[in-house]
Amino acid sequence: MNTKQLKTKLEKELEDLVGELKTLGHINPENPADWEAGPDNLNVLSADRNETADQIENYESNTSILKQLETQYGDVNNALKKIASGTYGKCEICGEIISEDRLEANPSARTCIAHAS
Ligand SMILES: [Zn+2]
Structure with a gap:
């Protein structure tokens, strides 16, 4: 497995x-x-109520996108840490080696295909 290449991808x-x-x-x-x-x-104390409503709406949709990005960020960070510690490429549930194809497609995968949620 070309960990170096995957590491570059992850970074x-x-x-x-x-x-x-x-x-x-x-x-x-x-x-x-x-x-x-x-x-x-x-600024929720904005004088313009419509503007405030827009801001809050934006805030809510941004929050859900942020949550997804944060999860992804955590996975990528986690994968980089595992590369550094030499435990990269193993399923976090069963400890089996994750297939190279899967890692190529998703270098931050935490589990093998059988344990993918
Ligand atoms: Zn597994």
Whole structure:
């Protein structure tokens, strides 16, 4: 298995994810591992009510996209850590080797096909 190539892929993916996360939100100042939707100062006290409603609606859809990106980000980060520690490519449930095809298609896969949710 070409771990080096997959690592490059994962690093690129991580970069892209951070870029996307930054366009939708910002890091929670109290928890650097957590991302929050919206600009730093979501102005819910805006004088214009329609604008406020739009902001809140945006905030809600951004939050669900953020959650997905955050999960992906966590998986990619996790895969990179496993490459570093030499445990990459094993199913987190049964410990079997994950097939190369699967890793090629999804380098951040945490499980083998049998345990894919
Ligand atoms: Zn498995």
